[in-house]
Amino acid sequence: MDEKDGGKFHRGQPNEVGLIDKMKEEIELRKQMNVAELNDLDEITRLEIEGFRTGTYLRLEIHGVPFEMVEYFDPCHPVLVGGISLGEENVGYMQARLKRHRWHKKVLKTRDPIIVSIGWRRFQTTPVYSIEDRNGRYRMLKYTPEHMHCLATFWGPLAPPQTGVVAVQNLSNKQASFRITATAVVLEFNHEAKIKKKIKLVGYPCKIFKKTALIKDMFTSDLEVAQCEGKEVRTVSGIRGQVKKAAKEEIGNQPKRKGGQPREGIARCTFEDRILMSDIVFMRGWADVEIPCFYNPLTTALQPRDKTWQGMKTVAELRREHNFSIPVNKDSLYKPIERRPRKFNPLVIPKSLQAALPFESKPKDIPNRKRPLLENRRAVVMEPHERKVHALVQHLQLIRNEKMKKRKLKEEQKKKEIEAERAKDEQLTRKRQREERRERYWEQDKLKKKIRRHSEA
Template sequence: MMDRTSLARKLITRRRNRKESNLMQGAILTKYAVPFSALSSSAPEKRKETDLAFVSFQLKEEIELRKQMNVSELNDLDEDTRVEIEGFRTGTYVRLEIHGVPYELVEHFDPCHPILVGGIGLGEENTGYMQVSLKRHRWHRKVLKTKDPIVVSIGWRRFQTTPVYAIEDRNGRHRMLKYTPEHMHCFAMFWGPLAPPKSGVLAVQSLSSNKVPFRITATGWVQEFNNTARIMKKIKLTGAPCKIFKKTALIKGMFTSDLEVARFEGAAIRTVSGIRGQVKKAAKIEPGDALRRKGEITEGIARCTFEDKVLMSDIVFMRAWVNVEVPTYCNLVTTSLQPRDQMWQGMRTTAELRKAHNIPIPHNKDSVYKGIERKVRKFNAIEVPRKLQPLLPFKSKPKDRPKGKKGSAVDMIPEIMNIGEKKIHGALQQLHLLKHEKTRKEKIKRGLQKKAHEAQKAKTDEITRKRQREDRRERYREEDKKKKRARK
């Protein structure tokens, strides 16, 4: 409890400070009137700069005088009264009482590792989607993959999340990227505690300190909190005709249900040969239709129209965009809740799990890059009726056609052989057959010998190449030694 003398002194000090602050504000306003009037007038630039410098110097002097007067007045007060008026000064030891602390923090507390105490704004207490401008660090060896976990440090928080990378197209669409670009920024959207815009972002993949490569994965800054931003991914749906009319066809294999067909009504489609079309609606398959008789799946068959008649061998495809869901995963880094010699372990990437459990990478034959070999299609010539040919212009009339060779009348007479001639003809056919078989076997044998010779030659060439490379290295070493000796 304070006595009456200290309380009276406290009241007198407050009144004096209030009066002096009012006088100081009036002096500042009066002094500000001179430079502003000088600025509005047609005085030279040097006079303006001199007036502004004079005002700033006077303000600094008055602020320093006020600070010394406050310190001298506060030094006369006792400690409790000074804390009530001034607050806690810099360098003062304070005692904080924090509720809801896990017992692991007290159990594994190490005085050698200080704890930073800070505060966050009201908007940072919520959790949501954040849109970040991110760039892979140029010293990091590998590119980052979408939905691979990374540890992000933003403001006071460190947490692990699974971002989805995207880039903005010219039409404003955010297109998903499977990997981050090499030397440019991209968008990254992830779920986590919100941070104010323009906050710095630092990302690492692992917190272990025994990693040889560079650990900083990416850097960036927070753009905005955007729960409505959508990231799209491009897909290509393919199908094949199952029934063809004049310029309409039923396409199967592109959709899985009639509901999907209704979702893509009016979408543009195209064949590999370049015929454009449009999805109309789901096809109605009657009970007596050929597709039902064959037992095929009739769900998801679409009725489509085209510019021209399509063939059964045509492949129909459609380019579409689908929404990509950003995972709502956020795992806070709790290094203070475990011993200091133990490394914090979060979610591992797919590559790390495969390496730990010795799981091979799945091989999909359809994903292997291979050359496309298409057979050259030969179409039948257009047959114009003879009655229509005289009506056509000369340019469109069929001409320059090779005439078919007709045999002579002698060649068309069948040859009648007797019994002896038939035997001789049969023996000659057998000899020709034996000759052809022998030639075929020799050709196969020569092919095998050629392959064995090429394999042996490749081995010899490899050995020769290695020997020549070693000889060159030895020669270069000797020449380098001679040059060094000559320099000395």
């Protein structure tokens, strides 16, 4: 059954092999005939018909070359000549899937310049790192994540998708540490991908009307208030609200701008409950991140080989050179939160409402007593029988506590003895296993020697 199936499955194989050999012979015969016809022609005519043959030396003439390339040309460093497609001549935004190299010691920071090598090009750019959320939003990352891919968006000459990218921090040849900073692959030319970052706007109430309040210091102009109409706001105490519109009239003693105009940026908000002047109002939102259009090609061929190319420096390098300290924002420091307990005023019920309440719910006017009541001042005197019962209960409780203490000591002692026996058994087991391994290795070594002796004989 197997032979029939095998013969049926491979029935057309001999014919196919013969057909392929026949086609190869025809191609070779036609090729020999073409070569024989071309050999009879002169060199110029053959070049026009056949073109340049493989292995022919060519001379390239390049116009508009800077004089520095000729002046600092080093024949020990050959120049590679390549070609690019029409789509790679344009400049635009590229999105790449990037991962920091595991041997690189530091994390990468957004907008820090790096040197990338993509295809035939090497240039310096300032990428913005982001990650895609579940809802499709690209959220900006200040630093590259650990052991995880992220998206890098940067400006530069376009490269086709699935092109490999290698990134380094600088071109110093005397660098002792690992040089490759990150590796990536180009995903697409994403001109419409808008990267956003989280913002938190904080304001303070300047005037309160029941459940409506005027919030200051949250916006700088009425235009910003108009852009955020309908957005949700919240107080630190948890009261939710909504931005309605900008406050047009002048508010109380608010400072005026030059020309007598009222101060701008004051928003009218409504809340689900009355807020206090001591409340802090904040609004969470998303702001667009602008990707810098920075592209600096490497000009290492236009300078001496012993000179290191220097491009844009990182903020850390500039601070190190000029001996600047890292600015510290006091609002960004972690500190213990100390909130004073709030003291609320007593509940005041209007007299008109008190008249409509039943007697049980009406507030009673109880005068304050200077001396406590007799019930509070009276001492408890036990009877002789009660004293005996109380003493007996105390004795029983003392006996119970002593028994529990002795039981705990006995359990701890027993636990220590069990642990000592277990450690002793483990030591004996380890010793026995070591002896067994020694005997097994001795037998294996003896067998190997015996086999080697037989092979030599």
